[in-house]
Amino acid sequence: MTDNKLIQNEKSNIFIRKASGEEELFETYKLERSLRNAGADNDLIEEIVKNIVDWLSVGLTTKKIYSRAFSLLRRTKTGAASRYKLKQAIMELGPTGYPFEKYIGKLFEQQGFEVKVGQIIYGTCVSHEMDVIATSKNVQHLVECKYSTDQGKQISVQVPLYVRSRVNDIISKRKTFPEYAGFSFEGWIVTNTRFSADSLQYGKCSGLHLLAWDYPNGNGLKELIERLKIYPITILSNLTRKEIQHLLAQDIITCSQIINNPEVLDSLQLSNAKYSALMNEINEINPIKNPES
Numbered sequence: 594m595t596d597n598k599l600i601q602n603e604k605s606n607i608f609i610r611k612a613s614g615e616e617e618l619f620e621t622y623k624l625e626r627s628l629r630n631a632g633a634d635n636d637l638i639e640e641i642v643k644n645i646v647d648w649l650s651v652g653l654t655t656k657k658i659y660s661r662a663f664s665l666l667r668r669t670k671t672g673a674a675s676r677y678k679l680k681q682a683i684m685e686l687g688p689t690g691y692p693f694e695k696y697i698g699k700l701f702e703q704q705g706f707e708v709k710v711g712q713i714i715y716g717t718c719v720s721h722e723m724d725v726i727a728t729s730k731n732v733q734h735l736v737e738c739k740y741s742t743d744q745g746k747q748i749s750v751q752v753p754l755y756v757r758s759r760v761n762d763i764i765s766k767r768k769t770f771p772e773y774a775g776f777s778f779e780g781w782i783v784t785n786t787r788f789s790a791d792s793l794q795y796g797k798c799s800g801l802h803l804l805a806w807d808y809p810n811g812n813g814l815k816e817l818i819e820r821l822k823i824y825p826i827t828i829l830s831n832l833t834r835k836e837i838q839h840l841l842a843q844d845i846i847t848c849s850q851i852i853n854n855p856e857v858l859d860s861l862q863l864s865n866a867k868y869s870a871l872m873n874e875i876n877e878i879n880p881i882k883n884p885e886s
Contacts, residue, residue, distance in 0.1 A: 610654045612744035619649060630819055631677035633666060641665045682828035683785045690740035694724045695846045696825055697738050697783050701727035703821045716762030735760050736781040748784050750791035756782050757799050824848045824878055831871040836861050848875050
């Protein structure tokens with residue numbers, strides 16, 4: 594495996610720029626970890642890390658580093674490369690936030706919840722549109738989704754303040770319904786970007802669950818996706834943007850939906866060669882059928 598200490602000594606003064614504009618010291622273990630999570634073996638990881646380190650210079654962005662690593666990875670392992678581009682794939686669920694809401698619903702479904710998306714429900718004071726409602730036994734999660742195509746965006750504290758008041762209004766009403774006797778209710782905000790420090794502090798203090806790309810540490814959206822193996826169709830390199838948008842419009846959000854029901858591809862009228870390449874790619878990314886459809 595790559596000698597981290599040797600490489601880090603050689604590049605100890607190399608700072609790279611994150612999407613937020615902040616600079617951080619380049620550390621090889623982060624690149625290695627992301628490649629390993631994508632399914633690359635040790636020899637390939639070592640080869641790619643060495644290539645990146647030799648090429649690295651002051652001021653490079655994480656986006657450029659990611660793009661180069663993705664290109665190198667794709668030369669040998671299509672499935673691993675597709676998983677490696679996961680963050681960009683989530684960004685490409687737009688331009689509206691609705692596919693992201695459906696996708697978050699799929700993640701809850703995979704964990705055994707009964708899920709409803711885009712529901713208008715009554716609170717004590719006013720009605721509210723709730724992006725995702727996930728129910729299991731006597732627990733109900735009320736989820737607000739915040740999608741953005743801007744990787745550097747942070748969710749300001751005004752958002753959890755607003756969501757907390759909405760959730761409280763819904764809970765106070767639902768506790769009066771006989772069918773919710775004995776239920777507990779949990780408020781959530783899920784984003785594909787990040788929360789500001791004030792948002793995180795308020796979330797902890799108020800009891801809101803906050804889920805971002807890399808928050809909570811080690812159990813963020815990225816880790817959840819990789820653990821559940823529910824990948825969005827935007828991760829697929831064998832579909833054009835137009836074809837992806839066509840499937841999204843039919844609520845085909847995940848690769849698992851295609852695995853379970855390949856006939857959803859019929860309307861795309863793919864050639865035999867393209868269909869075969871696409872199914873091979875999907876099976877490399879997500880080879881096991883999932884119960885969600």
